[in-house]
Amino acid sequence: MCSAEDFDDIDWRTYQKIVAGLHADEETRVETEYEYPIPGSGTKEIDVVVWEESDYYDYTLLIECKFHDNPLSQSVVDSVNGYFQPSDADKAVIVSKSGFQSGAIERAEGTGVELLTLRQLVPGTDLPVDVLRYLDINLxxxxxxxxxxxxxxxxxxxxxxxxxxxxxxxxxxxxxxxxxxxxxxxxxxxxxxxxxxxxxxxxxxxxxxxxxxxxxxxxxxxxxxxxxxxxxxxxxxTEFTVDMLDDVDLYYRNELTGDEEYRSLSDALEGFQAQVENES
Known part of the structure; x- marks a missing residue:
């Protein structure tokens, strides 16, 4: 398992496992490096595929993981949208360690391709000490x-x-x-x-x-x-203070909506091991 301290030392494959683990649970099927059928093109290896099933709907999500050191350009959006549109999937997502260029964000709007930034959390920037990091709880x-x-x-x-x-x-x-x-x-x-x-x-x-x-x-x-x-x-x-950094070390941002989440690296890897790796 990796810790927050050595996040910068992980490789692209571990990053892919983290993404898969964040989507995995007992009710959701998740596969990595999956050959997904694309009409007219045979199959395409997708980094992470998620199938959500319920009594009312089935939902398929194609995820492309980009472990690059620089923000992604619009050409990446075009590439993913190119195989997503003819597929029967409901949504495509690009997850980037280093974010996206403004042109990529503009290109993704209205395509059905979602852009997410997933990186190590920076405490002073992503969790302002006086606003979000410390929670005073009276029980x-x-x-x-x-x-x-x-x-x-x-x-x-x-x-x-x-x-x-x-x-x-x-x-x-x-x-x-x-x-x-x-x-x-x-x-x-x-x-x-x-x-x-x-x-x-x-x-x-x-x-x-x-x-x-x-x-x-x-x-x-x-x-x-x-x-x-x-x-x-x-x-x-009973009065106590919770430090958010005790439980979260990943920053997750939807670049199209601005929504932010804080997640746990260890929980993601444990989720991958329990729900993806052991089930395959």
Missing amino acids: EITNRELDVLDMDVEGLDDNPETEREEVEVVFDQVNSQLFTTDRELLGETLIGRMNELKRTKKVGEHTQEFDDIALLINGDFYELNSVEFQITESEST
Whole structure:
């Protein structure tokens, strides 16, 4: 894998993988160096071909990757448009590391050929520090707590010890297993039942009745009749700052619309490996 620091050292083939990875996901078919049929010309090797399919439409995208050191001229647009127009593809895209000359942008308008610049992000230029780079986030959290106030239980066995008015126990996932009063394991826990009540009940005191439910406490079975509990809520705020450069290192610009995106180099290469390379 490449990192942002060695972006300038990648070659044209890795650049092609980055472009493919940016378009790849589980629902989209992506191929690199694909022989695409062009009526009247046989086939043409396309750097990246993307097929998007849904219940309502099929969409084919032809992508030409240009890893040049200088802005591309209008002749590149003419070349791509020449094979795109007779094809059955829906759109053609030229992706350039170094952008485009003004003549290329003018020529592309109205042709169906889209021009994208994809290069390493320049923090001070592409992400102005005072506007975009740092995001201050305040995350408000609501904490809900459930406190058991009382439990009404009665012994199922003829054991004098189970007739005590109070039974001291700390419940966990093991000793809170629920049984029927016939001592059949239900596969549920009292903790699980109470957690569900914590999620669904309103703030305040409640009584939950139980029917044909028993607990095994300290070796003795007790029928659980009811639980009295209280729900409380408290608010807390967590403040933190996100540095966009922790997650993005690629600058992606549509030269015809001016739209900009910030993407991750490592995510693109991982996407290529998982969805393109491993699927081919």
